[in-house]
Amino acid sequence: MYAQMIQSEATAEDPDKLAAFEARIAAGEKIEPKDWMPAGYRKTLIRQIGQHAHSEIVGQLPEGNWITRAPTLERKAILLAKVQDEAGHGLYLYCAAETLGVSRDELTEMLLDGRMKYSSIFNYPTLTWADMGAVGWLVDGAAIMNQVPLQRTSYGPYSRAMIRICKEESFHQRQGYDIMMKMAFGTPAQKRMAQDALNRFWYPALMMFGPSDKESVHSAQSMAWKIKMNTNDELRQKFVDETVPQAEYLGLTVPDPDLKWNEERGHYDFSEPDWSEFFDVLKGNGPCNADRMEARQQAWAEGQWVRDGLMAHARKRAARRVAAE
Amino acid sequence: MTAPAACPDPALFEFCLRMGDNTLVLGHRVSEWCGHAPVIEEDIALANTALDLIGQTQLWLGLAGEVEGAGRSADDLAFLRDAWDFRNLLLVERPNRDFGHTLLRQCLFDAWHLEMLTALCGSSEPRVSEISQKAVKEVSYHLERSADTVIGLGDGTPESHARMQDALDRLWPYVGEAFLPDAIDAEVAARGIAPDPASLRAGFDARIGAILAEATLSLPDSRFAHQGGKTGVRHTEDLGHMLATMQFLQRAYPGATW
Ligand SMILES: [Fe+2]
Numbered sequence: 077m078y079a080q081m082i083q084s085e086a087t088a089e090d091p092d093k094l095a096a097f098e099a100r101i102a103a104g105e106k107i108e109p110k111d112w113m114p115a116g117y118r119k120t121l122i123r124q125i126g127q128h129a130h131s132e133i134v135g136q137l138p139e140g141n142w143i144t145r146a147p148t149l150e151r152k153a154i155l156l157a158k159v160q161d162e163a164g165h166g167l168y169l170y171c172a173a174e175t176l177g178v179s180r181d182e183l184t185e186m187l188l189d190g191r192m193k194y195s196s197i198f199n200y201p202t203l204t205w206a207d208m209g210a211v212g213w214l215v216d217g218a219a220i221m222n223q224v225p226l227q228r229t230s231y232g233p234y235s236r237a238m239i240r241i242c243k244e245e246s247f248h249q250r251q252g253y254d255i256m257m258k259m260a261f262g263t264p265a266q267k268r269m270a271q272d273a274l275n276r277f278w279y280p281a282l283m284m285f286g287p288s289d290k291e292s293v294h295s296a297q298s299m300a301w302k303i304k305m306n307t308n309d310e311l312r313q314k315f316v317d318e319t320v321p322q323a324e325y326l327g328l329t330v331p332d333p334d335l336k337w338n339e340e341r342g343h344y345d346f347s348e349p350d351w352s353e354f355f356d357v358l359k360g361n362g363p364c365n366a367d368r369m370e371a372r373q374q375a376w377a378e379g380q381w382v383r384d385g386l387m388a389h390a391r392k393r394a395a396r397r398v399a400a401e
Numbered sequence: 402m403t404a405p406a407a408c409p410d411p412a413l414f415e416f417c418l419r420m421g422d423n424t425l426v427l428g429h430r431v432s433e434w435c436g437h438a439p440v441i442e443e444d445i446a447l448a449n450t451a452l453d454l455i456g457q458t459q460l461w462l463g464l465a466g467e468v469e470g471a472g473r474s475a476d477d478l479a480f481l482r483d484a485w486d487f488r489n490l491l492l493v494e495r496p497n498r499d500f501g502h503t504l505l506r507q508c509l510f511d512a513w514h515l516e517m518l519t520a521l522c523g524s525s526e527p528r529v530s531e532i533s534q535k536a537v538k539e540v541s542y543h544l545e546r547s548a549d550t551v552i553g554l555g556d557g558t559p560e561s562h563a564r565m566q567d568a569l570d571r572l573w574p575y576v577g578e579a580f581l582p583d584a585i586d587a588e589v590a591a592r593g594i595a596p597d598p599a600s601l602r603a604g605f606d607a608r609i610g611a612i613l614a615e616a617t618l619s620l621p622d623s624r625f626a627h628q629g630g631k632t633g634v635r636h637t638e639d640l641g642h643m644l645a646t647m648q649f650l651q652r653a654y655p656g657a658t659w
Pocket residue numbers: 132161162165241245
């Protein structure tokens with residue numbers, strides 16, 4: 077549906093401008109905020125960057141869940157700094173979206189009233205300390221796979237935001253894996269937590285690449301416009317190929333009895349995640365959808381008086397300055 | 402008694418615990434905001450404050466463990482003592498309530514903390530002086546930020562003003578404890594390790610008076626002070642709940658490394 081809409085929007089544009097725009101993209105040029113762009117390109121970018129920003133912000137919650145229970149001072153500081161980085165990522169991305177003519181407040185309202193989505197992975201709960209390892213290792217790991225190619229995306233501000241973000245994400249992944257090592261090589265209880273975390277996060281991490289491209293409505297146009305750089309299936313395969321040996325090193329079992337190295341393809345064969353679960357979570361029926369939205373709505377509603385108060389003060393000061401001149 | 406009888410310098414040990422427990426407990430409280438602040442910039446700023454305080458905790462409790470000489474690390478002290486062995490001011494264990502309350506608590510603490518650390522930079526104990534010289538830079542920035550926010554919200558809308566005045570009224574009785582000396586303070590003061598806490602009051606009053614005036618908030622006229630935090634004699638009910646959360650993993654899985 078949406079892909080068709082983009083098509084018609086794109087074709088409704090001035091054909092000369094559109095041709096010139098597409099030629100620039102084909103030549104690998106960056107599109108900047110003041111440049112002409114088709115309405116569909118702008119709309120697709122707002123949706124993608126907005127969802128990405130929302131994912132960073134909602135993504136603070138599952139890990140924030142363990143900050144107050146971190147087992148050592150150092151672990152607490154590392155986790156807090158990580159979750160703080162995610163807030164920073166949200167900020168860069170809202171700024172990138174603002175260059176397309178949509179404000180941070182508008183995007184936030186759209187998140188809070190359900191018009192916009194965030195990554196479904198954050199609708200899964202974090203139940204033990206090992207989940208802090210699994211989230212860094214698998215979730216940040218999958219995010220990196222998705223985001224590294226986006227450093228070359230056609231829209232300049234998005235591409236630059238992704239370059240900054242990717243640097244930090246690879247730290248996060250290493251820190252996550254470091255927690256996994258401590259757990260997997262720790263006491264039997266810790267090892268059990270590590271295996272349990274892998275069991276619960278493996279398939280949700282695979283889902284982070286989105287449904288198979290055959291079923292993805294947005295893919296074709298986005299690839300043509302270099303908003304998207306690889307197919308979902310390519311990235312998922314790359315993730316599995318890189319992650320399985322890491323799990324083996326930890327002595328943990330990937331929860332997929334059909335996982336097997338395929339000599340001929342030079343890749344692992346693996347089971348698809350349960351896509352009906354994916355669509356359920358997308359519809360709002362994941363284990364934490366309601367809680368995550370409630371937490372964000374509450375933060376926004378309870379922050380209203382603070383935002384209003386600080387704005388009112390800024391206006392008073394400005395007025396006093398003018399009066400003094 | 403926190404320090405075993407063999408502790409070679411119980412007064413210095415206690416003093417380090419007082420400093421480190423303040424930053425540990427307040428750092429924990431501030432970290433509770435992560436992901437829930439009114440705007441992203443505040444979320445990031447609160448995390449920065451918490452990170453500084455956790456870092457200072459590692460130094461103070463690390464020194465406490467060193468002085469005690471019983472092989473306890475900063476983590477042992479943070480995660481394996483019960484509430485009665487904590488030596489933080491009652492002020493910092495009070496719950497966050499709303500954002501304004503959190504920032505007012507921060508401002509009151511920062512103003513005391515800055516006076517204290519400034520004095521400690523000249524401590525006769527080089528390790529105390531060294532930690533303070535690092536921390537004082539962070540804390541002067543904390544105070545700048547918390548004071549700005551208190552002023553902005555105090556002199557904001559009628560609602561923000563009322564909330565800040567309410568926060569001040571609630572928190573003020575927890576301020577005085579920081580300035581009341583006891584035998585440990587007397588000993589570390591006599592040895593030139595730390596200032597007499599009462600001597601910090603005038604500087605604190607001047608700072609806070611100026612901030613509150615600009616924030617259009619009125620100082621409660623009572624100087625009643627709840628006590629029992631820095632001596633550990635009577636903490637509030639809040640501390641036990643905080644420790645139950647904070648210490649859960651270390652308590653549930655003793656001996657594990659993380
Ligand atoms: Fe991120």
